[in-house]
Amino acid sequence: MTKQTPLNSEQRPSGKKLGSRILHSTGAQITIGISAAMLLWFCCQIALPKKNNSQPKQSALPVVDEISKIRTSTVAFKKTKVASNAAPGTSPDEMVWIPGGTFSIGCLDPRGIPHGGDKPMTDARPIHSVSVDGFWIDTTEVTNQQFSKFVEATKYVTVAEIPPRPEDFPGAPAENLVAGSIVFTPPDRPVPLSNHLQWWAYVPGANWRHPLGPESTIDEKMDYPVVQIAFEDAVAYAKWAGKRLPTEAEWEFASRGGLTGNVYPWGDEFCPNGKWMANTWQGQFPSQNTAEDGFSGIAPVRQYPPNAYGLFDVSGNVWEWCADWYRPDTYQKQKNDELPSVNPSGPDTSFDPQEPGILKRIQRGGSFLCTEQYCSRYILGTRGKGEVSSGCNHVGFRCVQNTR
Ligand SMILES: [Ca+2]
């Protein structure tokens, strides 16, 4: 077991360990089997793997604590240079052309700014220059309607719909090897934010068709983003659609809308002129959701103003898978020229010191569960991460495409 500090929003449950523990648990309710001892959480997310993954070779991390350096530094964001690449043809349906260019990726320590939260976001530094070529990007998160067409055409079965295999969880009681996924289950009273078990549960039968469990449905929610999607599910959809997942550099370039160092996709103020710009969380997390922004859960796409590139919901609503493996030192390596900074695709291994051995890809933008009390990753430049085999009811994706 990884050494664990008191749980906080920088931590998330170990996918493999959580899955293993759940599946090994006994008793009528599978969620009882989750215990804090094997949880490592990150932001508002949780993980359940389909199978044991082999861990890529890991390299040592530099000791980086540059918070004070960043705060006192004049180094920040160099002006974004948007390329003049014309779109190579007419836009594919519901996509927009991003001409690419050079921009400063990452974020400053957001602590102290309104809605900035209490996390230093050290893995989003050093801020450094990155260049990306032009690409098309979906204007919205992939919707249930879009994903339904994919499933109808291919008969694709998502990870959450497949029962865990006994060989992947040796010794687990057969009755625990049931298909399902992770669902936000808020307590009815305030709870310390140190124990994520109080608002997450593994729900048998939860999947993209039934995001909150077997009784839930998407029948009237075709314009909502699809959720309960593992990384490989998103990749399969993208391939079918002739698209791919964005790199985190592409995602961030597009989300900044041509601006420089903006805190949010729309600018630097969370609610300019009192207007809600994204679906996040208001109230005391996780028990009180005042939904002042209009939605207590996921919103249909396009309910808030788009950014300057016409992208909706890049911050908030649902997290969005990106193609890159997660490592906390990716940006340092890019800055050091140990990794490319032109069309960067991230490291070739995954490593999260909070959960060594768990394979994670990048997720971006935060979700309807994000709040400065717990996870402020609606702030641009911040980086999320998710265990690759895990879905959740606040994780979705959008796609990119290079040419028509
Ligand atoms: Ca909301």
Ligand SMILES: [Ca+2]
């Ligand atoms: Ca989003």
